[in-house]
Amino acid sequence: MQSRRVLSISRVLNRLMLYLAAIFIALYILIPIYLIAVLALSPREVISQYPKPFIPQDLTLDTMRFFLNSYGILDSVKNSILVAMITLLIALIIGAPAGYALARYIFPAKDTYRLMVLTTRAFPVVILSIPLITTYIRWGIDDTVSGVAFMHTAMALPTTILVTSSIFIAVSKDLEEAAMTMGCSRFEAFRRVALPLALPGLAASAIFTFVLSWNEVFAAAILTVRNQTLPARLIVQLNQSPLHFRFAGGFFILIPAIIFMFFVRRYLFSLWGIKLK
Amino acid sequence: MAEIRIENVRKEFGKVIAVKDVNLEIPDGEYIVLLGPSGCGKTTLLRCIAGLEQVDAGRVFFDGKDITDLPVRRRPISMVFQSYAVFPHMKVFDNIAFGLRMQRKPSDEVKKRVQSSSEMLHIEDLLDRYPAQLSGGQRQRVAVARAIAYDAEVLLMDEPLSNLDALLRLEMRAELKRLLNNLGTTVVYVTHDQVEALSLGNRIAVMRQGEFLQVDTPIRVYDFPAAHFVGSFIGNPPMNFLAAQVVENATALLVEGATLPIKPDLSAALKQGEQKVVWLGIRSENIEPQSFASNDVLPARVIVVEPLGSHNLITVRLGETVVKVNAHPDLELQMEQEIWLKLNISKVRLMDKESGNAIG
Numbered sequence: 001m002q003s004r005r006v007l008s009i010s011r012v013l014n015r016l017m018l019y020l021a022a023i024f025i026a027l028y029i030l031i032p033i034y035l036i037a038v039l040a041l042s043p044r045e046v047i048s049q050y051p052k053p054f055i056p057q058d059l060t061l062d063t064m065r066f067f068l069n070s071y072g073i074l075d076s077v078k079n080s081i082l083v084a085m086i087t088l089l090i091a092l093i094i095g096a097p098a099g100y101a102l103a104r105y106i107f108p109a110k111d112t113y114r115l116m117v118l119t120t121r122a123f124p125v126v127i128l129s130i131p132l133i134t135t136y137i138r139w140g141i142d143d144t145v146s147g148v149a150f151m152h153t154a155m156a157l158p159t160t161i162l163v164t165s166s167i168f169i170a171v172s173k174d175l176e177e178a179a180m181t182m183g184c185s186r187f188e189a190f191r192r193v194a195l196p197l198a199l200p201g202l203a204a205s206a207i208f209t210f211v212l213s214w215n216e217v218f219a220a221a222i223l224t225v226r227n228q229t230l231p232a233r234l235i236v237q238l239n240q241s242p243l244h245f246r247f248a249g250g251f252f253i254l255i256p257a258i259i260f261m262f263f264v265r266r267y268l269f270s271l272w273g274i275k276l277k
Numbered sequence: 278m279a280e281i282r283i284e285n286v287r288k289e290f291g292k293v294i295a296v297k298d299v300n301l302e303i304p305d306g307e308y309i310v311l312l313g314p315s316g317c318g319k320t321t322l323l324r325c326i327a328g329l330e331q332v333d334a335g336r337v338f339f340d341g342k343d344i345t346d347l348p349v350r351r352r353p354i355s356m357v358f359q360s361y362a363v364f365p366h367m368k369v370f371d372n373i374a375f376g377l378r379m380q381r382k383p384s385d386e387v388k389k390r391v392q393s394s395s396e397m398l399h400i401e402d403l404l405d406r407y408p409a410q411l412s413g414g415q416r417q418r419v420a421v422a423r424a425i426a427y428d429a430e431v432l433l434m435d436e437p438l439s440n441l442d443a444l445l446r447l448e449m450r451a452e453l454k455r456l457l458n459n460l461g462t463t464v465v466y467v468t469h470d471q472v473e474a475l476s477l478g479n480r481i482a483v484m485r486q487g488e489f490l491q492v493d494t495p496i497r498v499y500d501f502p503a504a505h506f507v508g509s510f511i512g513n514p515p516m517n518f519l520a521a522q523v524v525e526n527a528t529a530l531l532v533e534g535a536t537l538p539i540k541p542d543l544s545a546a547l548k549q550g551e552q553k554v555v556w557l558g559i560r561s562e563n564i565e566p567q568s569f570a571s572n573d574v575l576p577a578r579v580i581v582v583e584p585l586g587s588h589n590l591i592t593v594r595l596g597e598t599v600v601k602v603n604a605h606p607d608l609e610l611q612m613e614q615e616i617w618l619k620l621n622i623s624k625v626r627l628m629d630k631e632s633g634n635a636i637g
Contacts, residue, residue: 172360172362174358174359174360174362175362175364175365177329177349177356177358177362178356178358178362178364179364179375180329180349180350181327181329181349181350181354181355181356181376181433182350182355182375182376182379182423182427183350183376183379183380184350184379185348185350188379193364193366196366197365197366
């Protein structure tokens with residue numbers, strides 16, 4: 001009896017510590033985001049105040065409008081979207097079949113392959129940057145939208161492959177086999193049964209790729225000079241810009257990531273085997 | 278509506294031989310059950326017939342036509358999966374119509390066939406629902422209706438009832454039997470449940486480690502198991518096995534000190550062999566417990582008495598062996614009570630002690 005009570009107290013304590021840690025980490029990330037959001041939506045005078053108000057006084061879109069109308073920003077937004085779309089498409093076209101194969105087939109060195117897929121991310125882009133640029137220049141794809149998209153595809157593929165494989169694992173193999181016993185070829189069984197069932201997950205994976213490309217700074221910055229994506233432009237401009245421009249830029253680049261991540265978190269968790277109801 | 282012939286079919290998964298060069302002929306319209314413990318290769322063999330697995334050796338024939346190299350979709354089969362494999366993104370109607378639409382049947386025929394097969398399984402009111410809105414039993418009915426609507430020549434069923442609860446399984450079993458008898462389709466049915474096998478099959482093929490041990494009618498498999506394993510796998514409780522010594526001229530057996538005469542045909546078979554000790558197999562219902570000693574009876578001690586309504590299942594110790602016996606419910610028995618067992622000699626089955634194969 002005694003030992004059981006002690007056990008349950010230590011368990012409660014464990015839980016408490018866990019939640020405290022979780023709250024701390026969440027606040028650590030959320031407070032800066034909140035401040036950026038508040039200040040990006042405040043008038044210019046408020047932004048230069050010190051100390052800055054924690055609770056917004058009068059909200060305005062002037063700051064955001066100023067940012068979007070600045071020279072080159074809209075162009076780079078356009079580039080960013082283009083790069084992200086191309087990345088998303090290529091990553092899905094290459095990654096989803098690989099994920100499907102990992103989910104359905106047993107083949108030699110399958111585990112090694114899975115590991116190799118991950119290790120491609122073990123090399124920081126910083127180390128690769130010089131050979132990357134020289135290669136790009138030699139191929140003539142430096143400073144192009146598609147060049148950045150190729151790089152982003154390479155960075156996104158590991159997650160695309162692993163996420164799509166977990167999506168296809170969730171679609172029972174029996175379903176495809178049942179379709180095959182009723183007159184479907186392998187491909188038809190995939191198209192009529194597995195694909196529709198995997199579609200929400202594939203969409204989530206695509207959105208994740210989009211966000212990854214949208215947020216990526218380093219490769220985009222070193223590979224482009226004039227055709228910059230938004231993060232690449234901001235990293236150059238922000239240090240020389242007025243405070244309100246920085247907040248607006250920071251906020252603008254955050255929005256899609258936050259919105260999309262909220263919708264696709266379920267699928268990203270499933271990559272680690274956690275199931276949300 | 279097809280005769281199936283399996284010739285020397287072999288299937289390996291790496292080092293494991295799942296199906297070991299088996300031969301089987303299934304006449305047109307037969308309902309055959311592949312029965313065995315998990316991992317015995319029964320599902321693999323079924324999948325080889327379906328074409329979902331490529332055989333490593335051997336041929337499969339439908340109506341004398343070699344279909345070994347045909348892809349799944351060209352084989353005249355339909356299949357019910359253990360998991361039902363009902364398509365979750367389609368309504369029940371579209372599930373049942375799926376195969377018919379793949380065959381490009383005109384839509385009024387599709388409608389008619391869906392209607393008739395859903396009526397056969399009493400799910401005609403559910404056609405508008407999604408599988409997620411159905412219970413497990415209803416989903417299972419959809420799976421069967423879908424397989425029947427496809428109107429294949431061979432119906433393959435992979436443990437279709439194993440995910441149902443006990444009561445539903447009983448109900449569905451009887452319904453399946455009635456339904457499939459009426460259809461006259463050739464059915465290959467896989468199960469690990471011996472009761473299901475006995476109740477459904479025209480014939481049962483008992484499998485172990487990728488091989489057939491016995492292929493025969495349910496009654497023969499039950500009464501005359503061809504091997505020790507078959508007797509101990511089929512029946513509830515399984516067959517009892519006692520070590521028995523063969524006496525000099527093989528006219529009788531010595532069991533736990535008692536001498537039991539045996540039938541002349543068994544005696545003749547024993548004379549041919551060289552066995553000194555054999556397994557004596559006998560089912561619990563063929564042993565009569567009595568409270569007094571007499572000729573040719575074996576003394577035993579009661580360990581457990583389980584009243585089952587129609588009879589009492591008693592567990593007794595006979596020497597070193599534990600034996601299950603059916604007793605009349607009126608027979609009053611106490612724990613540790615000494616009783617005598619009278620074996621019905623005509624129902625005795627003898628097995629070789631080494632190979633486990635039946636003698637005679």
